[in-house]
Amino acid sequence: MAKITPRSEDFSQWYLDVLREADMFDYAPVRGCIVVKPYGWTLYENMRDSLDKRFKDTGHSNAAFPLFIPMSFLKREASHVEGFSPELAVVTHGGGEELEEPLVVRPTSETIIGHSYAQWVKSYRDLPILINLWNSVVRWEKRTKPFLRTMEFYWQEGHTAHATHEESWAEVQQMLNVYHAHGVEDCAMPSVKGRKSRNERFAGAINTLSIEAMMGDRRALQAGTSHDLGQNFARAFDIKFLDRDNVEKHCWTTSWGLSWRFMGGMIMVHGDDQGLRLPPRIAPLQAVIVPIYKTDDEKSRVMEAADRIFRALKAAGIRVRLDDRDETPGFKFNDWEMRGVPVRVEIGPKDVANNSVALARRDIPGKAGKSFTPQDGLPEKIKALFEDIHNSLLRQAEAFQKANIREANTWDELKAAVQDGWALTPLLDDPAVDARLKEELQVTNRNFPFDQEPGEWTCVVTGKPVTERALVARAY
């Protein structure tokens, strides 16, 4: 009864099968848009909440800005409008009448934020402004895939304004680190921090940083980006302040975003042929209890114990469900495995007699992941198991990533390396170089990783001397 296509057979189909079987989403009647079902949305909420806490911890506050942006706002920053115009949704009519000025459905909020910041900032005392938005944006995509690329997507966008470039640049780096830590610590998802090539920069930025994660099919996913906007938007929107030296100056602004694509990425990193494997810290359900019985007498004894355990786990703060559905245990095992629940607690008549339970961990399939343990101290044991599972998922993902990044110091080595993995290769930061990678190898420069030894290298495309290497891969 193979409901899920094996990953090795067709990774893309596997991804869609998993989302369906885990009850994450529905297709919507609108092209490129999706309905997120409770299980999928709860997962998103958990990721959102853990990220939101990190934003608050670094001094940011949430706010809300309009969905509609006057077309003229977008046009104020030349490269910004040039970058986004092909994918804008534009409202031309309202209340039955044609609008004097079309309204753009926000593809991102830099411009309308800029308008407000210009009013809010008068003095260096007003800085920095550290604001984050949780919202959805619309980009008219040609080709979509649930969570990874949808026309409307939910995300957060941070927008900050600073008095100096030193300070804004520190913010840009800090938020990239926040994204990376969220991946590693909340989602057990490793990624590579680095600088995007000029060609891959955000429209209107002077520098863009990214974290790149390796999916289960070895393709790269840009999981989060952080932009140094320099003074481009400050100039376009007149965000100026009077500094200590009584000189009027333009602000330095940043923006940084992470979308529900990250969730799709996490699924593609951890999932296996049985379905989802969710990291405990963000899983909608961390544990599920499956009662096992034959007779009514057994049922009453088992359910009594199962309910007691359920209450104990819940009281300990564990997100747990007692699965009392009228299904066979085997069905429930498979069902919760598809949904990626990290820990399963099985309790049957023998366990009631022995004051024990069977614990099964999702990260280790089959009997190998099963163990019998006393009921006493179960909440603590399960919490410890969560840590184990988190670390095990992280280690597996890290090992996979490491094993599939190869050094390539010549064009031929690059060509070979990107067939089934990533290449770390000396590359000149030049749009023409990026273009050639795309044309000839269907790969892109993901980023120039920060964590590398500077050296004397020769660009594999141009033969020119370079001091750093880039990660090159096929990407989502």
Next chain:
RNA sequence: CGGGGAAUGGCGCAGCCUGGCAGCGCGCAUGGUUUGGGACCAUGAGGUCCCGGGUUCAAAUCCCGGUUCCCCGACCA
């Protein structure tokens, strides 16, 4: 937006070529037997055959137009 595939009950599909009662498996409902890795039997419910037009005595089937999904390319988080 270019090339290729597809849309039939909740899910997966057959039927289409060669027009003639809309089917199968899973799921769902009810009853019974079951239950430590996707149980079984019986009975039953559930359909604008993606949408619109055309051809025909008759269209899931043929023709035209459109929508959506999947895969491969160009663009993006």
